[in-house]
Structures are given as C-alpha cells and as structure tokens.
Amino acid sequence: MKVIVDMNRCQDHGQCVFAAPEVFQINAAGRLEFVGDPDDALRDEVEEAADVCPLQAITIED
Incomplete structure (x- = not known):
C-alpha cells in the first residue's frame, strides 16, 4: 500500500x-x-483517514 497526500490540497486540518x-x-x-x-x-x-479528509487530499495505491 502506498499513501499519497496532495500537499497542494492539504490544509493541515488533521x-x-x-x-x-x-x-x-x-x-x-x-x-x-x-x-x-x-x-x-x-x-x-488509512482508508478512514482518506474518507474523513475534508479536502480529499489523500489517495491510496496498491
């Protein structure tokens, strides 16, 4: 599993x-x-984290 965060979209809501x-x-x-x-x-x-991200900045690749 690879986690990718689009840091241009992420606003550090946490x-x-x-x-x-x-x-x-x-x-x-x-x-x-x-x-x-x-x-x-x-x-x-990690899937839950991607789901709760308000800006949908997290993606998961296999």
Missing part, C-alpha cells in the same frame, strides 16, 4: 491524524507528515 495516528502526524511547525508506505495491517485506518 482529521487524518485522528483516524490513523500511526501513519499521519502534525509536526511542530503545524504541517502534516505521513508514512508513505505503511504496513498493510493499517489499511482500514
């Missing part, structure tokens, strides 16, 4: 952090950071 904290974090500067190739065991959480 909803993804609540859905998948093992994959998405907000850094000290208030910007989103993420794991681009998380373990497949986290798929449900």
Whole structure:
C-alpha cells in the first residue's frame, strides 16, 4: 500500500491524524507528515483517514 497526500490540497486540518495516528502526524511547525508506505495491517485506518479528509487530499495505491 502506498499513501499519497496532495500537499497542494492539504490544509493541515488533521482529521487524518485522528483516524490513523500511526501513519499521519502534525509536526511542530503545524504541517502534516505521513508514512508513505505503511504496513498493510493499517489499511482500514488509512482508508478512514482518506474518507474523513475534508479536502480529499489523500489517495491510496496498491
């Protein structure tokens, strides 16, 4: 699984952090950071994060 975040669309709302904290974090500067190739065991959480993103900036590729 590959996680892609369109950083041009992302406005750092952080909803993804609540859905998948093992994959998405907000850094000290208030910007989103993420794991681009998380373990497949986290798929449900990552899919939820993509669903709750208000700007639909997260996509998942296999």
